[in-house]
Amino acid sequence: MATVNSVADATRAAVDPVDPESAEWLSALAGRGSQREAALARLHEMLLRIAQRECRRRSPRQRITGPELEDLADQAAADALVAIIRKLGQFRGESRFTTWACKFVILEVSDKIGRHFWQNPGVPLDAEDWDRLPDRFGFEPAREAEWRDLLAALRRAVDTELTARQREVFVAIVVYAVPLDALAIELGSNRNAIYKMMFDARRKLRAALAANGYMSHDTTGRS
Amino acid sequence: MNGYSALDRFLRTDPRDVGCAQAIEMLHVYAELVAAGEPAEQHYPGIAAHLQACGPCGEDFAGLLAALRDETP
Numbered sequence: 001m002a003t004v005n006s007v008a009d010a011t012r013a014a015v016d017p018v019d020p021e022s023a024e025w026l027s028a029l030a031g032r033g034s035q036r037e038a039a040l041a042r043l044h045e046m047l048l049r050i051a052q053r054e055c056r057r058r059s060p061r062q063r064i065t066g067p068e069l070e071d072l073a074d075q076a077a078a079d080a081l082v083a084i085i086r087k088l089g090q091f092r093g094e095s096r097f098t099t100w101a102c103k104f105v106i107l108e109v110s111d112k113i114g115r116h117f118w119q120n121p122g123v124p125l126d127a128e129d130w131d132r133l134p135d136r137f138g139f140e141p142a143r144e145a146e147w148r149d150l151l152a153a154l155r156r157a158v159d160t161e162l163t164a165r166q167r168e169v170f171v172a173i174v175v176y177a178v179p180l181d182a183l184a185i186e187l188g189s190n191r192n193a194i195y196k197m198m199f200d201a202r203r204k205l206r207a208a209l210a211a212n213g214y215m216s217h218d219t220t221g222r223s
Numbered sequence: 224m225n226g227y228s229a230l231d232r233f234l235r236t237d238p239r240d241v242g243c244a245q246a247i248e249m250l251h252v253y254a255e256l257v258a259a260g261e262p263a264e265q266h267y268p269g270i271a272a273h274l275q276a277c278g279p280c281g282e283d284f285a286g287l288l289a290a291l292r293d294e295t296p
Binding site (some may be wrong): 046050053054057058094095096098099100102103105106107109110134137138139140147150154174179180181191192195196199202203205206209215 | 225226227229230231233234235236240242243244247249250251252254255276277278279280282283285286287289290291293294
């Protein structure tokens, strides 16, 4: 996929000196016996605390509450701990160890919320309902005369410019508001691949709308 | 037409955007810079562009940043 920049930003040195606190974590977790057990317990405690706060932070936008949300936090913390221990050798000291570890539990919360979506999707996905589209972008029904042609052109571009897979992803995410992570799980894909597919689709659709005079050309290429 | 600007923003793509995999790979470094008040977007413009455009990665970044702030004594 050539459209998403494949060149990474300049990164810091491949291996930074590890700060004393991180070194202490690494030593304890790589060790044996009671010292390791204590470090694992302390790490799990931190992960669980973060998972619980993160679940609460996201809960207003999710259909998950109460014990289900607590279970999700428990699972995220447990799975993050396993992943951290498995990848301990990959820690390069670019950040504090605890920041690196925090990332794992945040990503686990995302993953579990994505999986939970399909327990109750809230919308039937078997028949396309393009009438949802105006509302998705905040077009006002009272001013339909102003946007009717634009959205008709967008729909034509979706049908004619996108590949079947891009169209499927676009309809799920844009028309039905399926979360990207949930869609990635449903399609047996991953966040990066679905995002790149949408990136290409957005670029194609904008070009088509610009070519037909509905939008300006994106001369800067930047948002 | 309120929806026009929302659609316009949605369809714009930034060539600096590094995608989810690279953004997540460096998210802990980026978040630590932001938490420290450093100009993370100057160090990592491709990650900054991605986090602006990608809802899930932006949400993960917000969560990580909140965690860093909550956990810092």
